[in-house]
Amino acid sequence: MAPHDDAPLLERNASEQAGRADAGLLDRYTAVRQASVDIAAPLSAEDQAGQSMPDASPTKWHLAHTTWFWETFLLKPGLEGYGEFDPAFGYLFNSYYEAVGARHPRPARGLLTRPSVAQVMAYRAHVDEAMRRFLRQDIGRDAAALVELGLAHEEQHQELALMDILSLFAANPINPTYCTAWPPSRAARRGAEMIAFAGGRAGIGHEGPGFAFDNEGPRHDVLLRPYRLASRLVTNGEWLEFMADGGYRRPEFWLADGWSRVQAEGWAAPLYWRPCATGWSALGLGGLSPVDPAGPVRHVSYYEAAAFAAWAGKRLPTEAEWEAAAGDPRLEQLDDEVWQWTASAYSPHPGFSAAPGAVGEYNGKFMVGQMVLKGGARITPPGHTRASYRNFFYPHQRWMFAGLRLADDDAPASQGEDAFRADVVAGLSAPRKTLPAKWFYDARGSDLFEAITELPEYYPTRQERALLERVAPEIAATIAQDAVLVELGSGASVKTRLLLDAAPQIAAYAPIDISASALEAAADAIRRDYPRLRVAPLERDFTAADSLGADLPAGPRLGFFPGSTIGNFAPAEAVALLGRIHTLLGEGSRLLIGVDLAKDATTLNAAYDDAAGVTAAFNLNILARINRELAGDFDLADFAHRAAWNRLEGRVEMHLEVLRSHRAHAAGVAFDFVAGETIHTENSYKFTVEGFRALAARAGWGVRRTWISPAPEFAVLLLD
Numbered sequence: 039m040a041p042h043d044d045a046p047l048l049e050r051n052a053s054e055q056a057g058r059a060d061a062g063l064l065d066r067y068t069a070v071r072q073a074s075v076d077i078a079a080p081l082s083a084e085d086q087a088g089q090s091m092p093d094a095s096p097t098k099w100h101l102a103h104t105t106w107f108w109e110t111f112l113l114k115p116g117l118e119g120y121g122e123f124d125p126a127f128g129y130l131f132n133s134y135y136e137a138v139g140a141r142h143p144r145p146a147r148g149l150l151t152r153p154s155v156a157q158v159m160a161y162r163a164h165v166d167e168a169m170r171r172f173l174r175q176d177i178g179r180d181a182a183a184l185v186e187l188g189l190a191h192e193e194q195h196q197e198l199a200l201m202d203i204l205s206l207f208a209a210n211p212i213n214p215t216y217c218t219a220w221p222p223s224r225a226a227r228r229g230a231e232m233i234a235f236a237g238g239r240a241g242i243g244h245e246g247p248g249f250a251f252d253n254e255g256p257r258h259d260v261l262l263r264p265y266r267l268a269s270r271l272v273t274n275g276e277w278l279e280f281m282a283d284g285g286y287r288r289p290e291f292w293l294a295d296g297w298s299r300v301q302a303e304g305w306a307a308p309l310y311w312r313p314c315a316t317g318w319s320a321l322g323l324g325g326l327s328p329v330d331p332a333g334p335v336r337h338v339s340y341y342e343a344a345a346f347a348a349w350a351g352k353r354l355p356t357e358a359e360w361e362a363a364a365g366d367p368r369l370e371q372l373d374d375e376v377w378q379w380t381a382s383a384y385s386p387h388p389g390f391s392a393a394p395g396a397v398g399e400y401n402g403k404f405m406v407g408q409m410v411l412k413g414g415a416r417i418t419p420p421g422h423t424r425a426s427y428r429n430f431f432y433p434h435q436r437w438m439f440a441g442l443r444l445a446d447d448d449a450p451a452s453q454g455e456d457a458f459r460a461d462v463v464a465g466l467s468a469p470r471k472t473l474p475a476k477w478f479y480d481a482r483g484s485d486l487f488e489a490i491t492e493l494p495e496y497y498p499t500r501q502e503r504a505l506l507e508r509v510a511p512e513i514a515a516t517i518a519q520d521a522v523l524v525e526l527g528s529g530a531s532v533k534t535r536l537l538l539d540a541a542p543q544i545a546a547y548a549p550i551d552i553s554a555s556a557l558e559a560a561a562d563a564i565r566r567d568y569p570r571l572r573v574a575p576l577e578r579d580f581t582a583a584d585s586l587g588a589d590l591p592a593g594p595r596l597g598f599f600p601g602s603t604i605g606n607f608a609p610a611e612a613v614a615l616l617g618r619i620h621t622l623l624g625e626g627s628r629l630l631i632g633v634d635l636a637k638d639a640t641t642l643n644a645a646y647d648d649a650a651g652v653t654a655a656f657n658l659n660i661l662a663r664i665n666r667e668l669a670g671d672f673d674l675a676d677f678a679h680r681a682a683w684n685r686l687e688g689r690v691e692m693h694l695e696v697l698r699s700h701r702a703h704a705a706g707v708a709f710d711f712v713a714g715e716t717i718h719t720e721n722s723y724k725f726t727v728e729g730f731r732a733l734a735a736r737a738g739w740g741v742r743r744t745w746i747s748p749a750p751e752f753a754v755l756l757l758d
């Protein structure tokens with residue numbers, strides 16, 4: 039829709055896409071033509087002749103102009119023997135096609151009391167009869183494409199006609215009602231929420247089959263920073279707050295041009311709002327009624343929308359942000375209430391070129407000074423728009439059904455957030471979905487893991503702790519004076535205390551953990567309980583750490599890697615990690631490592647699928663974390679915890695099984711889940727002492743000592 043009589047015209051690649059005329063095209067032609075007549079039905083002949091302002095046109099003129107379009111572009115050149123209805127109509131009803139000839143001045147259309155409505159209807163009947171004949175022929179691809187364009191063109195005029203009728207009635211002090219049955223606007227179903235989108239590279243613009251105006255292409259890539267969009271439109275209630283806060287009186291919210299308009303035109307509320315005894319009423323197509331605070335605000339200019347956004351501490355979305363997010367089910371009221379102002383100027387998409395010929399002549403020259411609106415409105419014919427659709431108006435115009443949706447910049451992701459986002463998007467986009475186990479450990483995940491260690495079924499922690507307690511003096515005897523203890527995946531640093539108690543010669547402790555909350559709490563507790571110890575925590579992914587804290591003393595390094603966390607890595611990864619740890623600790627260092635040993639399936643399965651459901655909660659928590667940190671919409675009830683010993687692979691696997699086929703979102707990306715498929719969340723490889731010795735050897739470690747607990751067996755090895 040354009041503020042002019044015709045919106046962006048001419049379909050890109052129309053002749054390549056459209057087929058021959060068929061029965062469907064004739065049916066659609068008939069339906070679209072009838073819809074225009076239906077719009078005029080509640081109006082008197084006088085109503086149909088009035089023009090409220092230069093931007094608007096009389097209904098009668100819209101009915102005639104759309105007919106002129108068919109006559110000029112299809113019938114005259116394409117239907118043999120077609121007899122023009124009235125040669126004067128070309129001058130009266132040409133909108134702005136220079137190539138077609140001179141025309142009646144637009145601001146004076148309301149003066150055209152002749153031809154009468156009856157004559158215009160006769161014109162329509164004449165053209166419709168000829169179009170029916172035309173569409174029953176083999177019209178060829180180019181003409182079929184022009185018919186598609188004509189249909190979209192007439193639909194645009196249907197919306198323009200309704201806008202213009204409301205504008206006309208609003209100029210009448212008796213506030214006429216267009217149609218008492220006109221439905222009121224609908225409130226959003228849910229409360230407002232800012233929905234986060236990851237940004238990055240996004241494709242916008244139209245491409246492929248189906249009709250689109252030429253201004254919607256070419257499709258091209260844009261780069262978006264992380265951003266957020268409001269889940270719904272700004273409401274009348276919120277607009278009332280803006281007004282109550284002096285929104286129309288405080289220049290600090292306004293663009294300079296907008297502020298000039300406020301002054302010059304005395305704006306104090308949206309167009310068509312009237313003060314009344316109870317507050318405010320608004321004139322709509324259904325008549326004058328009290329402003330509904332829950333309904334979306336409409337009939338606001340770009341200037342007002344931008345001022346409101348500034349007042350709200352937000353901004354308007356760009357066209358690309360809006361388009362890239364369109365279709366996300368968390369966004370309501372996308373195209374069924376009001377067009378939404380964007381912060382984007384209406385300029386050509388990169389690579390756009392105006393099409394040759396009369397119908398294409400104006401697209402390029404409208405592309406200055408106007409702003410893009412996206413979506414669609416209640417008065418837009420159903421199915422008329424799409425995500426790539428570009429409506430455009432001048433920033434001061436208000437008679438369109440235009441409102442706004444707020445946006446803001448999403449907080450720049452920290453390095454950890456970026457990595458989490460990247461792992462989640464990659465893992466859930468893979469044909470066999472996975473999520474890396476390291477992301478289990480947010481604050482809640484770390485707490486749940488501590489709860490797991492207390493479970494009767496979860497033997498590894500109990501066995502390892504008891505073993506360490508028993509052999510701590512032997513271990514201590516191997517630890518050098520002023521040693522630096524470097525713990526990988528330190529968690530709550532519980533087992534650490536056994537070493538610190540047995541080996542007071544340890545001078546410094548460097549816990550490394552990816553979980554900030556677990557790390558800080560554990561480091562504080564160790565500092566408190568071991569005041570002479572130097573504690574230097576490092577919030578890092580230990581698979582990527584290549585240095586320890588700079589302020590560590592120079593004593594010999596002893597690595598500590600308990601909990602069989604090494605079992606979370608596939609053998610090749612485990613070798614790589616052990617090699618990396620060797621490099622991190624340096625020459626002459628040692629590594630004390632806990633590894634869980636292979637055993638019967640019953641013991642293993644129970645350990646990872648406890649009766650109290652704590653491991654299930656731990657596994658599902660990763661989805662809750664995604665919901666919270668990556669604006670996900672996972673319903674945890676759609677997933678079930680599964681854990682089982684995989685004998686062939688020598689590992690216990692944890693999965694989240696999908697219970698119901700559905701689509702979920704995170705980080706602005708949609709993921710489809712099929713009932714029965716799983717997200718593989720963790721492996722816990724189990725070892726034999728010999729097998730682990732061979733693995734460690736591949737990473738350059740030799741086994742100096744081995745301690746094994748009673749059944750269920752768990753081993754602690756000292757490597758050097």
Ligand SMILES: C[S@@+](CC[C@H](N)C(=O)[O-])C[C@H]1O[C@@H](n2cnc3c(N)ncnc32)[C@H](O)[C@@H]1O
Nearest residue numbers: 476479527528529551552553578579580600601
């Ligand atoms: C199974 S818990 C073991 C905790 C403790 N070491 C123990 O034995 O009880 C694993 C710990 O390693 C941390 N972790 C897991 N993957 C990590 C990674 N790639 N980098 C750093 N820490 C990690 C987790 O945050 C968690 O605290």
